[in-house]
Amino acid sequence: MxxxxxxxxxxxxxxxxxxxxxxxxxxxxxxxxxxxxxxxxxxxxxxxxxxxxxxxxxxxxxxxxxxxxxxxxxxxxLENNSVVYRDLFDTKIMSVLVARPSEIIRKFNTYYAQSPEAATEYFYKFSQDTDYIRRYRVCRDQKWIAHTKYGDLDITINLSKPEKDPKAIAAAKNAKQSGYPKCQLCVENEGYAGRVNHPARQNHRIIPITINGGQWGFQYSPYVYYNEHCIVFNSQHIPMKIEHNTFVKLFDFVKLFPHYMLGSNADLPIVGGSILSHDHFQGGHYEFPMAKAGVDKTFTVKGFEDVTAGIVNWPMSVIRISGPDSDRLIALADVILDKWRSYTDEEAFIYAETDGEPHNTITPIARKRGDNYELDLVLRNNITTEEHPMGVYHPHAKLHHIKKENIGLIEVMGLAVLPSRLDGEMAALEKAILEGADIRGDEVLGKHADWVEEFLPRYENVTADNIHEIIQTEIGQVFMEVLEDAGVYKRTAEGQAAFDRFTAVLNQ
The missing domain is CATH 1.10.10 (Arc Repressor Mutant, subunit A)
Known part of the structure; x- marks a missing residue:
């Protein structure tokens, strides 16, 4: 055999x-x-x-x-016949088929001389062929479209990350703690054999690129939440920071790969991503729901009459600026970031800081649209209260049965990455609803009881033929509410008036 x-x-x-x-x-x-x-x-x-x-x-x-x-x-x-050890070993197997980094870089550059699209098409296929991106796992993710008042949202239940078995968890706990590589985004991951508490990357290759005069790496995410989901990371292990240079780097990348968008997570806890310790961006060849959303109110900033600015019709609070000159967008983004960092509006419960702890930051996303550059600036605030200890502008407790994790860049743009537990829970919930079972009394499903009681009366006929679609529809509505919770300015007359107060400050 x-x-x-x-x-x-x-x-x-x-x-x-x-x-x-x-x-x-x-x-x-x-x-x-x-x-x-x-x-x-x-x-x-x-x-x-x-x-x-x-x-x-x-x-x-x-x-x-x-x-x-x-x-x-x-x-x-194999030390142990479990998914962690099998993944370590099959990566070693696949590495035998993978050329050295220098050869892959040469091929990438040859394709890039043809066009940026040819280069990324080659590298994306290569990253799948090497099994760095495990096609056969990614295809297991559940994906559907949810129709909402803000347009269509993308919903995924992530099933491509394997669950660790108890023996591997115990082994990882007892394993010697290593600082190499410092994190999973460091360049030292390329070709690394991995260990029980760090994935193997012998089949992984990185393309070096220069943005803002610095050395960065370009790679794909092994979990590809959307088409050509890429990661662009600093060659040095330094923390994320939203600043002037962030905007420069975003547009430098978009100029290298005009068919890709690129964005950054915010740089504060709660509203930031999962890895704040390493400066990085995420992008790809994909049009997110937020990018499709239109601007429903425009405004002009004094001195930037040549830049189109407006508020996006989106559950979160987004300022979109666009124009043919990226330097002008960067200059205006600097103004908006500087004003927002120090902005307090007690009536709207927005505080720049409390007890010396800063709260305001931005999630920026850059793209090219036709002849114009475009920059979406999502206003974020990570203040907490006794009522909302995980964050006032974070999914509230009533939604935690579906989503309680941080709302990072990908979710901000309208793609829900929901936990794998929901796959089994929703199948069991569908069965319980059809059978009229006691959901509230169920140890696993009880947390969904209030939600079911809220949405079920809206449907006259619930059958085995439509229950799955009903659950998917209602999960989509929950994700819409998640984004509304994360928005600092609510989509109400009062909330939009508060938003207007901030845009007015840009002219002061």
């Missing part, structure tokens, strides 16, 4: 272009070494494959690796 799997994996490499025909025997021998084997059976039978077989072999990759991992487990090559 292992001999057949080795042949099939080499054939996969040939079909996808990861392995050149001249490297066929070399690659097979490397795999023999990895599995402690001394010879290739039927060596006189050549290993061949071409482009026409790519789709078939790509579809078989998961099963090929499964067979290899089963063999490794049976022959003592």
């Amino acid at each position: 292992i001999q057949k799997s080795i042949r099939e994996l080499v054939r996969y490499g040939l079909a996808t272009g990861l392995v050149e025909p001249e490297d066929t025997i070399y690659t097979a021998n490397r795999l023999l070494e990895l599995f402690g084997l001394e010879e290739l059976e039927d060596a006189d039978t050549p290993i061949t494959a071409d482009k026409s077989e790519e789709a078939q072999l790509t579809g078989e990759l998961e099963s090929i690796l499964k067979d290899m991992l089963d063999y490794a487990a049976q022959n003592g090559l």
Whole structure:
């Protein structure tokens, strides 16, 4: 079986272009070494494959690796036969097929000379072919569109991140703490073998780029929440900070890759992303719901009459500025950021700081639209109260049964990344509703009882044919409320009047 799997994996490499025909025997021998084997059976039978077989072999990759991992487990090559250790080992397997970074960079630059689109198309496919992006896991994510008064929102339940088993969790707790790499965004991850508390990255490659005169890395997210979901990160491990240079870097990247958008998480806890310790951005070849939302009120800032500015029709508080000159957008963004950092409006419960702790920041997103550059500035505030200890402008407690995690860049733009627990919970909830079961008394489903009692009366007929669609629709409405909670200015007459007070300050 292992001999057949080795042949099939080499054939996969040939079909996808990861392995050149001249490297066929070399690659097979490397795999023999990895599995402690001394010879290739039927060596006189050549290993061949071409482009026409790519789709078939790509579809078989998961099963090929499964067979290899089963063999490794049976022959003592795995410390433990669980998903964490299997992931560490199958990444090592795939690394045999992956060229050194210098070769990938040369290929990327050759494609870039044709066009930026050709370069990213090549690198995105490569990142999937190497199994750095595990296609067969990503396709398990649940995805649907939710229709709301703000337009369509994207909803996903993330199922591509495997759950760690108890033994791996215990091993990670007892493992020696290492500072290398410092985090999962550091350049030192490229080619790293990983450990029980850090993912293997032998099949991972990074493209170096220069933005704002500094060295940065360009890669894709292994979990691809949307098309060509990329990460752009500082080559140095330094904290995130929203400042003038942030806007410069965003537009420098968009000029390199005009077909991509790029945004930054905010730089404060609660309203920031999961990794604030390493300066990075996220982008991709995707039009988010927020980008599709129109401006429902324009305003002019003195000295910037050449820049179009307005408030976006969106549940969060977004100022959109656009124009042909990115430097002018950056200059106006500096003004808006500076004013917002120090802005307090007690009537609207917006405080720039309390007890010396700053609260105001911005989530910025840059893109090219036709001949114009565009910058969305999402106003954020991380103040907490006794009533809302996780944040006043954070999903409120009544919504935590669906979403209680921080609202970062991706969610801000209208794509919900919901926890994997909801996959099983919603299936069980559908069954309980149809059977008229006691939801409130259920240990797992009880947290959804108030929600069900609120939305169920809106539907005259609930059947096995429509219950799934009903649940998806209502999850979409919850996510809309999540974004409304995160908005510092509510979409009410009072809230928009408060928003107007801030935009008026820009002219003072």
